[in-house]
Amino acid sequence: GQNIDQPTEMTATEGAIVQINCTYQTSGFNGLFWYQQHAGEAPTFLSYNVLDGLEEKGRFSSFLSRSKGYSYLLLKELQMKDSASYLCAVRDGDYKLSFGAGTTVTVRA
Amino acid sequence: ETGVTQTPRHLVMGMTNKKSLKCEQHLGHNAMYWYKQSAKKPLELMFVYSLEERVENNSVPSRFSPECPNSSHLFLHLHTLQPEDSALYLCASSQDSAGEHGELFFGEGSRLTVL
Numbered sequence: 001g002q003n004i005d006q007p008t009e010m011t012a013t014e015g016a017i018v019q020i021n022c023t024y025q026t027s028g029f030n031g032l033f034w035y036q037q038h039a040g041e042a043p044t045f046l047s048y049n050v051l052d053g054l055e056e057k058g059r060f061s062s063f064l065s066r067s068k069g070y071s072y073l074l075l076k077e078l079q080m081k082d083s084a085s086y087l088c089a090v091r092d093g094d095y096k097l098s099f100g101a102g103t104t105v106t107v108r109a
Numbered sequence: 110e111t112g113v114t115q116t117p118r119h120l121v122m123g124m125t126n127k128k129s130l131k132c133e134q135h136l137g138h139n140a141m142y143w144y145k146q147s148a149k150k151p152l153e154l155m156f157v158y159s160l161e162e163r164v165e166n167n168s169v170p171s172r173f174s175p176e177c178p179n180s181s182h183l184f185l186h187l188h189t190l191q192p193e194d195s196a197l198y199l200c201a202s203s204q205d206s207a208g209e210h211g212e213l214f215f216g217e218g219s220r221l222t223v224l
Contacts, residue, residue: 008149042113042199098151102151
């Protein structure tokens with residue numbers, strides 16, 4: 001089966017940096033995604049990694065190491081609106097996207 | 110607004126009822142998905158349709174029946190559900206199954222409560 005692990009909750013202060021780790025063990029690998037989901041809303045796409053290394057998109061960056069089965073999402077200059085659940089997901093086939101349980105990030109003033 | 114619309118947003122039904130969830134995507138995508146989201150659990154893939162043909166069915170109980178009449182519409186027909194089926198049901202679409210992105214675009218979900 002698929003196993004995708006990420007911390008349940010994290011808390012940080014406005015303006016700080018938070019790193020959300022994700023480890024995975026899947027039968028195949030065809031890319032890793034990060035999604036953001038605010039309470040009561042749809043998950044929205046944040047980033048995609050298929051090769052090792054760092055992808056940067058403004059305040060958000062995502063890193064992948066395929067040999068270690070490891071990724072992280074880095075959120076810089078945290079804002080109150082960044083309080084949300086962050087979902088790590090691995091595509092292990094043509095269509096199947098397997099998700100972790102999500103990390104709830106709370107940003108405090 | 111993600112371009113994926115789900116109705117109803119909230120549904121309460123008894124175990125003997127029959128109801129349907131509807132999803133419509135306005136993005137011109139060729140694949141559509143049903144996911145189940147329960148509290149503190151990972152999203153569970155239920156069904157995938159590509160070009161109106163079912164390509165993935167993750168051992169979902171027969172009380173859930175999908176229907177994809179065209180590439181823009183997806184239904185989930187519900188009958189004789191159990192209380193443990195109470196969850197948020199998310200519909201999603203994508204342009205490509207693989208490739209550079211193929212990311213999913215999600216609707217806001219239908220919150221189902223089974224009494």
